[in-house]
Amino acid sequence: MPDSKPLVFVVDDDQDVRTSLSRALDQRGMQVETFPAAEAFLAAYDGERPACVVLDYGMPGMNGLELLEVLNQRQLPLGVVFITGHGGVPESVQAMKGGAVDFLEKPFRQPVLIERIQAALDLADSRYGSFVTHRDLKARFDRLTAREEEIVSHVVANPAEVSSKEIGNALGISPRTVDHHRARILEKLQVKSLVELIDLVTRLRFADGSRRL
Amino acid sequence: MRNSLGALLAIGLAGLQFVAVLAVVFSSYVTSERALLNHARDLLSDVGTNTIEHSRGFLGPARGAAELSARLAEDRVIASDVPELLEQLLFQQLLLAPQFAGVYHGGEDGEFVYVMRSEGPAPFRTKIIRVEDGVRTTELIWRDDDFNVVERRMDPLDTYDPRSRPWYIRARAELTTIWTDPYIFFSSQQPGITLASPVMDGPDAVRGIVGVDIEISEISEFLARLRIGSTGRALIIHENGDVIAHPNRSLLKTQDADGTLRFVDIAQFEDPIAREAFSDLVANGVIPVEHEMLSQFSFRNETYVSVVMPPISDNLPWTIAAYALESDFTEVIKQNRRNNFWIAALVAAITGLCGLALANYIYKPVRAFAVRSALISQGELDPSEPLPKTYQELENANRTLMQQIAARRETEIEYGRTFGLSSHGMAQIEAATGRFLRVNDKICEITGYSEDELTRMALADLVHPDEPLFLLSDGHGEDAPRAFNHEMRCLRRDGATVWTLVNAILIFNQEGKPIHYVLTMDDITPAKQTEDQIAELSKDLSNLSRDNTMGQVAAGLAHELNQPLTAIAQNADSALYSVDQIAGDHDGLRQTLEEIAEQSMRAGEIIKALRSFIRRDEGIRTDFDLGELVEQTKRLVIAEARAAGATIEADLADLPPVHANRIQIAQVLVNLLRNAVEAVADCESCDRRVLVRAERQGDQVLVAVEDTGPGVDPGISLFTEFETTKPTGMGLGLSICQSIVHANGGRLWHEPAEPQGARFCFTVAVGPA
Numbered sequence: 007m008p009d010s011k012p013l014v015f016v017v018d019d020d021q022d023v024r025t026s027l028s029r030a031l032d033q034r035g036m037q038v039e040t041f042p043a044a045e046a047f048l049a050a051y052d053g054e055r056p057a058c059v060v061l062d063y064g065m066p067g068m069n070g071l072e073l074l075e076v077l078n079q080r081q082l083p084l085g086v087v088f089i090t091g092h093g094g095v096p097e098s099v100q101a102m103k104g105g106a107v108d109f110l111e112k113p114f115r116q117p118v119l120i121e122r123i124q125a126a127l128d129l130a131d132s133r134y135g136s137f138v139t140h141r142d143l144k145a146r147f148d149r150l151t152a153r154e155e156e157i158v159s160h161v162v163a164n165p166a167e168v169s170s171k172e173i174g175n176a177l178g179i180s181p182r183t184v185d186h187h188r189a190r191i192l193e194k195l196q197v198k199s200l201v202e203l204i205d206l207v208t209r210l211r212f213a214d215g216s217r218r219l
Numbered sequence: 220m221r222n223s224l225g226a227l228l229a230i231g232l233a234g235l236q237f238v239a240v241l242a243v244v245f246s247s248y249v250t251s252e253r254a255l256l257n258h259a260r261d262l263l264s265d266v267g268t269n270t271i272e273h274s275r276g277f278l279g280p281a282r283g284a285a286e287l288s289a290r291l292a293e294d295r296v297i298a299s300d301v302p303e304l305l306e307q308l309l310f311q312q313l314l315l316a317p318q319f320a321g322v323y324h325g326g327e328d329g330e331f332v333y334v335m336r337s338e339g340p341a342p343f344r345t346k347i348i349r350v351e352d353g354v355r356t357t358e359l360i361w362r363d364d365d366f367n368v369v370e371r372r373m374d375p376l377d378t379y380d381p382r383s384r385p386w387y388i389r390a391r392a393e394l395t396t397i398w399t400d401p402y403i404f405f406s407s408q409q410p411g412i413t414l415a416s417p418v419m420d421g422p423d424a425v426r427g428i429v430g431v432d433i434e435i436s437e438i439s440e441f442l443a444r445l446r447i448g449s450t451g452r453a454l455i456i457h458e459n460g461d462v463i464a465h466p467n468r469s470l471l472k473t474q475d476a477d478g479t480l481r482f483v484d485i486a487q488f489e490d491p492i493a494r495e496a497f498s499d500l501v502a503n504g505v506i507p508v509e510h511e512m513l514s515q516f517s518f519r520n521e522t523y524v525s526v527v528m529p530p531i532s533d534n535l536p537w538t539i540a541a542y543a544l545e546s547d548f549t550e551v552i553k554q555n556r557r558n559n560f561w562i563a564a565l566v567a568a569i570t571g572l573c574g575l576a577l578a579n580y581i582y583k584p585v586r587a588f589a590v591r592s593a594l595i596s597q598g599e600l601d602p603s604e605p606l607p608k609t610y611q612e613l614e615n616a617n618r619t620l621m622q623q624i625a626a627r628r629e630t631e632i633e634y635g636r637t638f639g640l641s642s643h644g645m646a647q648i649e650a651a652t653g654r655f656l657r658v659n660d661k662i663c664e665i666t667g668y669s670e671d672e673l674t675r676m677a678l679a680d681l682v683h684p685d686e687p688l689f690l691l692s693d694g695h696g697e698d699a700p701r702a703f704n705h706e707m708r709c710l711r712r713d714g715a716t717v718w719t720l721v722n723a724i725l726i727f728n729q730e731g732k733p734i735h736y737v738l739t740m741d742d743i744t745p746a747k748q749t750e751d752q753i754a755e756l757s758k759d760l761s762n763l764s765r766d767n768t769m770g771q772v773a774a775g776l777a778h779e780l781n782q783p784l785t786a787i788a789q790n791a792d793s794a795l796y797s798v799d800q801i802a803g804d805h806d807g808l809r810q811t812l813e814e815i816a817e818q819s820m821r822a823g824e825i826i827k828a829l830r831s832f833i834r835r836d837e838g839i840r841t842d843f844d845l846g847e848l849v850e851q852t853k854r855l856v857i858a859e860a861r862a863a864g865a866t867i868e869a870d871l872a873d874l875p876p877v878h879a880n881r882i883q884i885a886q887v888l889v890n891l892l893r894n895a896v897e898a899v900a901d902c903e904s905c906d907r908r909v910l911v912r913a914e915r916q917g918d919q920v921l922v923a924v925e926d927t928g929p930g931v932d933p934g935i936s937l938f939t940e941f942e943t944t945k946p947t948g949m950g951l952g953l954s955i956c957q958s959i960v961h962a963n964g965g966r967l968w969h970e971p972a973e974p975q976g977a978r979f980c981f982t983v984a985v986g987p988a
Contacts, residue, residue, distance in 0.1 A: 030790075112784065
């Protein structure tokens with residue numbers, strides 16, 4: 007972790023709430039960033055640091071639950087603590103299902119919040135590793151050309167047909183070309199063999215839920 | 220009332236015939252009476268005329284004989300002064316005329332020759348008075364028919380002098396033939412008259428007078444022989460009133476005190492009928508009459524007719540009169556007339572009966588035709604049945620009638636079919652009583668009664684007891700409504716209540732008299748139930764709306780208050796944290812800050828309690844048909860839409876049942892529809908359309924309410940409480956809708972519609988299959 011200060015985001019449409027929370031967390035040695043709307047937060051955070059989000063449930067525009075969905079999709083390294091003035095059982099259930107650490111009804115006492123934020127930060131830390139790995143793997147894969155991706159897909163889909171000749175026949179190219187591509191793939195993905203390659207792809211898929219590959 | 224053909228025929232054929240026969244009888248009765256009287260008079264007149272003729276015939280020859288004798292004497296054919304020759308002449312004259320009683324000649328010198336009929340000793344007797352040289356002798360000679368002398372003797376006692384006799388004196392004075400008045404002959408004591416004619420000796424000198432005695436008893440005998448009815452009689456009255464001839468000769472003579480025989484005057488005559496008839500006429504100088512005179516009189520309760528003839532001649536001033544019992548002439552005819560009357564009556568009766576029979580015969584086909592027409596009109600006979608034997612005219616009428624009936628029946632059948640097959644309940648109802656006259660199957664189905672039962676009932680029997688008193692009519696045609704249109708409850712036969720829409724029109728005949736109502740009845744119970752459901756929904760919605768508004772106010776307040784409370788609590792806690800970092804005893808400050816934080820928490824609790832107090836249970840979720848709910852909510856806002864000139868269309872695909880709180884979803888729909896209607900209401904250029912669409916999307920149904928209004932200003936925060944663009948709104952509508960949809964597990968959002976307008980969408984969960 008490049009910075010020792012834990013990072014906390016406060017997303018609430020009420021200025022006074024933002025101010026008071028910002029002050030309290032800052033006091034306790036946390037780095038605090040505040041946003042008045044979910045959209046602004048999404049635009050600002052890129053997942054480079056694990057963090058906690060203190061999220062107001064009822065906001066104009068995208069509300070807390072909707073934001074939570076987006077965050078989950080992106081697998082960002084975040085722990086979420088909901089705070090709400092509307093406090094309803096259905097909402098809290100949905101929030102918890104969506105992976106929130108807790109659902110606090112306003113008003114609430116600070117020690118309870120701090121405790122939840124700590125839990126959320128721990129969760130975010132645990133998510134951060136996989137997030138980074140996933141991000142790196144994705145970055146490696148992103149360096150493949152279209153033809154190389156095609157070959158990887160074929161190999162992963164048909165682990166029994168891994169000779170250059172077989173791959174060449176299946177894709178309508180010469181084995182020599184396949185050999186050339188294979189060497190580039192192993193280099194770009196930083197693996198030593200096709201077995202390692204298959205393992206890597208499987209991991210990535212698992213983590214990603216997988217749109218590609 | 221119209222005349223019956225049968226009655227007319229009976230009157231015409233029987234009655235008129237009867238009257239005609241009676242008229243003939245009556246007229247013959249009257250005319251026969253007159254003819255009868257005329258006949259009686261003619262008969263009497265004939266009697267008179269006959270008598271006159273007879274008298275003339277009787278007396279005429281006497282005159283001839285007398286005058287002949289006078290001329291013979293005058294012309295000296297016979298020497299009148301020779302008695303024997305004269306006797307012979309006179310004898311011959313007497314022989315010639317049997318009515319002569321005697322013929323004689325008296326001379327100026329007193330000589331007299333007289334030949335007369337005698338009783339004996341011989342049929343004739345002659346008396347001769349001779350005067351010779353102043354000495355007179357009288358000789359009587361009886362002779363037979365042949366003029367032979369039977370006896371001869373002298374009569375010395377005779378003093379008779381012809382010149383002193385009236386007939387001699389008158390004839391000599393008048394110098395012409397004269398008739399004496401009738402008188403009773405001295406010798407024969409028979410009534411008679413004397414005719415005397417002078418024998419001239421130069422222009423003014425008279426030599427003698429020839430006389431003839433004529434007995435007129437013969438005329439009485441003639442009269443006795445005449446038959447004038449049963450009791451009728453003729454008689455002859457002299458101008459001085461004496462009755463000189465009568466069928467009963469014995470009545471003619473009477474004897475004076477001195478023994479002289481004379482005629483009886485009519486006033487004393489022993490024939491009372493004749494006396495009654497004629498004595499007054501004589502006394503009053505009516506007799507002699509100039510012309511035949513007929514008259515009538517009563518005697519002893521009997522009616523008589525009489526006739527009086529003019530005198531026979533100037534020389535014979537005799538009036539012939541006759542009388543007769545009228546009944547002698549009329550009785551037979553009267554009897555005959557009575558017989559005729561009865562015969563006529565019998566004939567009238569028989570012909571009358573025949574007339575009736577004929578009338579019946581003529582009328583029978585007409586009656587049969589009438590009966591047949593009546594049967595056909597009641598539908599008990601088929602018009603195609605052959606017509607019984609009848610008349611050409613009736614057959615023509617029948618043909619026309621049959622065409623009419625066929626046309627009417629066709630109309631009837633069409634009407635009946637329309638009536639019978641109508642999808643509406645239909646009935647004909649008697650205007651005066653409200654009774655069912657005719658009903659169709661559908662109305663039976665609606666009311667649950669059979670056709671038979673209904674036709675024994677009145678409309679009022681069907682009406683539900685809770686309905687205001689409803690009568691078609693109170694029996695007075697004037698007040699009957701001409702048409703009406705009611706929604707009312709009826710009691711079915713099984714006691715169930717049905718809502719019906721009843722429509723009735725009063726039908727009038729050509730005279731403007733009400734005949735019946737034609738009524739249609741529709742079962743509107745389902746529609747009524749739908750209406751009730753909608754009303755119920757509306758009520759629920761207004762309750763819900765109130766609750767929701769309060770809840771939303773509370774929720775809004777809670778949210779708004781919770782923010783500052785949160786800030787307060789955090790700031791207090793931050794202050795506490797800061798105090799903890801500072802060394803020293805700050806218990807008082809700590810306590811204060813702690814209380815601030817706790818009080819803000821307490822305020823939060825109060826708000827929470829308020830919210831949970833107002834927010835009732837979130838509603839019971841059920842499975843329901845969203846399409847039906849859309850239709851019902853559409854109807855709740857349809858009035859507002861009409862007022863705004865907007866139309867609401869629904870495009871509902873085949874939807875599965877959804878699982879949610881029905882009332883709450885209805886609230887959302889109503890809110891969105893109202894907003895849409897209001898959005899298009901103020902828009903002049905829009906075509907003011909609101910469209911509701913619903914379609915399944917996975918395990919949700921997406922409902923979109925779209926309008927063609929101006930759309931939503933992007934600067935407006937739609938779902939925030941207390942924020943509104945409406946001058947009277949609280950700004951809670953959409954936020955409440957959103958809360959509701961969330962509470963039911965769905966989402967609500969807005970997006971602009973193309974080409975303009977707003978679209979609000981929300982989702983509802985599909986119910987478990």
